[in-house]
Amino acid sequence: MTATYAVLSEGLEKRFGDVHAVRGLDLAVPEGTVCGVLGPNGAGKTTAVRLLTTLLRPDAGSVRVAGHDLVREPAAVRRRIGVTGQDTSVDADLTGRQNLWLFARLHRVPNASARADELLERFGLTQAADRTASTYSGGMRRRLDLAASLLRRPAVLFLDEPTTGLDPASRNHIWDSVRELKRQGTTVVLTTQYLDEADRLADDIALVDRGRIAHTGSPAELKALIGTHAEVVVPHADDMPRAAAVLDRLTGSEPLFEPERRAVGAVTTDPTLTLPRLVRELDAAGVPLLDVSLRPPTLDDVFLRLTGESRATEEIAA
Numbered sequence: 001m002t003a004t005y006a007v008l009s010e011g012l013e014k015r016f017g018d019v020h021a022v023r024g025l026d027l028a029v030p031e032g033t034v035c036g037v038l039g040p041n042g043a044g045k046t047t048a049v050r051l052l053t054t055l056l057r058p059d060a061g062s063v064r065v066a067g068h069d070l071v072r073e074p075a076a077v078r079r080r081i082g083v084t085g086q087d088t089s090v091d092a093d094l095t096g097r098q099n100l101w102l103f104a105r106l107h108r109v110p111n112a113s114a115r116a117d118e119l120l121e122r123f124g125l126t127q128a129a130d131r132t133a134s135t136y137s138g139g140m141r142r143r144l145d146l147a148a149s150l151l152r153r154p155a156v157l158f159l160d161e162p163t164t165g166l167d168p169a170s171r172n173h174i175w176d177s178v179r180e181l182k183r184q185g186t187t188v189v190l191t192t193q194y195l196d197e198a199d200r201l202a203d204d205i206a207l208v209d210r211g212r213i214a215h216t217g218s219p220a221e222l223k224a225l226i227g228t229h230a231e232v233v234v235p236h237a238d239d240m241p242r243a244a245a246v247l248d249r250l251t252g253s254e255p256l257f258e259p260e261r262r263a264v265g266a267v268t269t270d271p272t273l274t275l276p277r278l279v280r281e282l283d284a285a286g287v288p289l290l291d292v293s294l295r296p297p298t299l300d301d302v303f304l305r306l307t308g309e310s311r312a313t314e315e316i317a318a
């Protein structure tokens with residue numbers, strides 16, 4: 001049974017002194033799928049990735065990665081995985097090409113030169129290949145790092161927040177690469193703080209909260225569980241009760257008022273509640289409108305719903 005899972009961890013634990021960073025993490029990632037590990041700052045994502053990639057030794061737990069026992073056969077695990085950390089491991093004094101060669105030599109990659117050229121091409125770095133990496137943008141460095149982790153054609157690739165801080169074009173580039181890797185059969189475990197990123201890429205999302213998986217499910221399941229926010233902004237405070245009545249009727253959930261903004265909001269899990277329908281219904285009820293929106297759930301909504309806590313406090317603490 002374990003053969004069908006690229007990653008299978010049970011009761012994974014890691015403490016740093018008083019900080020219990022990973023507290024019984026259970027993760028099952030079927031081969032050939034993309035698993036999005038979603039969580040706020042300090043949830044334990046990087047620690048989990050470092051444990052699963054043998055960079056840290058677990059205090060407890062049993063883990064198999066790419067068919068090998070993590071603690072008993074770390075070298076075998078290492079041979080079958082690739083990892084791109086939250087901070088890139090690119091050497092700024094070397095060119096892009098030299099960075100790949102160095103990595104290839106360290107890991108005894110066969111046909112390193114041809115493989116490096118192929119990856120430079122694939123990540124749009126051919127033109128910049130012979131410039132020192134110090135001249136690269138953040139997105140280019142991240143792509144070079146990703147190229148390096150693919151030199152050995154890993155069976156399982158771990159990406160720690162691969163798009164944090166990148167511009168939209170670079171994010172798209174990374175997203176395309178992840179999709180392409182999946183098509184080729186690579187299992188990908190990626191951590192992210194963005195629900196929309198997990199939504200776009202992942203087959204399953206594991207929501208991490210303080211070192212534990214709080215929930216696992218497909219993006220659709222997660223979104224269905226949380227629901228969409230409908231919000232209506234009206235010109236006058238007097239219009240708010242009527243707007244609320246319409247929202248109440250359409251969503252079946254209790255509307256929330258924000259008097260300062262003259263806004264009324266409610267959550268719905270009804271997929272037939274589209275924006276045009278909402279506008280039509282409000283219009284029919286004679287509610288004057290300044291703005292109407294339907295917004296998909298955010299990470300904050302997910303956390304509120306599944307852990308009963310906003311992540312805002314942790315963000316301030318981080």
Ligand SMILES: Nc1ncnc2c1ncn2[C@@H]1O[C@H](COP(=O)(O)OP(=O)(O)OP(=O)(O)O)[C@@H](O)[C@H]1O
Nearest residue numbers: 016019021039040041042043044045046047048086
């Ligand atoms: N080497 C370390 N020594 C002491 N504490 C650590 C160490 N590494 C991580 N921690 C602590 O473990 C907890 C989890 O940290 P981790 O870096 O895994 O979170 P994260 O989910 O990756 O956060 P971010 O989104 O900010 O990258 C934090 O409280 C952090 O301060």
Ligand SMILES: [Mg+2]
Nearest residue numbers: 045046047086
């Ligand atoms: Mg991290």
